[in-house]
Amino acid sequence: DTAVSQTPKYLVTQMGNDKSIKCEQNLGHDTMYWYKQDSKKFLKIMFSYNNKELIINETVPNRFSPKSPDKAHLNLHINSLELGDSAVYFCASSIPLEGRSGNTIYFGEGSWLTVV
Amino acid sequence: AQSVSQHNHHVILSEAASLELGCNYSYGGTVNLFWYVQYPGQHLQLLLKYFSGDPLVKGIKGFEAEFIKSKFSFNLRKPSVQWSDTAEYFCAVNARLLNNYGQNFVFGPGTRLSVLP
Numbered sequence: 001d002t003a004v005s006q007t008p009k010y011l012v013t014q015m016g017n018d019k020s021i022k023c024e025q026n027l028g029h030d031t032m033y034w035y036k037q038d039s040k041k042f043l044k045i046m047f048s049y050n051n052k053e054l055i056i057n058e059t060v061p062n063r064f065s066p067k068s069p070d071k072a073h074l075n076l077h078i079n080s081l082e083l084g085d086s087a088v089y090f091c092a093s094s095i096p097l098e099g100r101s102g103n104t105i106y107f108g109e110g111s112w113l114t115v116v
Numbered sequence: 117a118q119s120v121s122q123h124n125h126h127v128i129l130s131e132a133a134s135l136e137l138g139c140n141y142s143y144g145g146t147v148n149l150f151w152y153v154q155y156p157g158q159h160l161q162l163l164l165k166y167f168s169g170d171p172l173v174k175g176i177k178g179f180e181a182e183f184i185k186s187k188f189s190f191n192l193r194k195p196s197v198q199w200s201d202t203a204e205y206f207c208a209v210n211a212r213l214l215n216n217y218g219q220n221f222v223f224g225p226g227t228r229l230s231v232l233p
């Protein structure tokens with residue numbers, strides 16, 4: 001019954017490899033996100049999609065490419081992994097912001113990526 | 117651009133002490149405000165949120181926060197902390213993007229709370 005699920009939870013890989021992290025939400029939300037949390041716990045937005053359309057694309061290397069096959073899925077593919085990519089990657093989802101009504105962002109359990 | 121600052125990087129308290137974590141945001145429009153908690157090795161979970169109305173909001177586990185619009189602040193409080201409150205606490209702002217299409221959730225840098233038994 002996990003609302004936002006992402007796989008794998010742990011990933012250890014060598015520099016130069018290509019890897020993907022998958023995310024799925026069953027909340028019926030239209031907006032999905034990828035956040036990166038570094039070793040100092042700082043949480044930074046990477047990408048956001050609304051109904052499969054990219055709306056936020058922060059300054060991240062081109063090696064990172066999100067893909068949203070439908071509004072319930074947002075996957076993250078990383079090419080040519082580097083040591084500095086080691087972090088926890090969180091997928092999240094929310095409903096659209098409409099008028100003055102607020103909404104909440106729900107997080108997946110995180111994917112711990114270690115590049116060696 | 118929106119930004120969120122949190123006053124303390126690391127707070128250490130003894131059990132039963134009172135807690136106040138500071139949060140200030142920078143955004144001129146209507147915002148929604150949140151506090152999230154991240155227990156060690158876990159994901160972020162919602163503690164409480166403010167959308168409108170009473171500026172004093174109550175959340176889970178005895179936490180509350182007060183929105184002071186004139187100060188652009190949303191401080192988190194708890195009258196008596198427990199060892200199980202040891203975690204990372206994040207303040208966040210949700211607002212519409214400047215292009216008026218879509219939204220963003222911006223998180224503060226986090227405050228680590230250590231409660232000593």
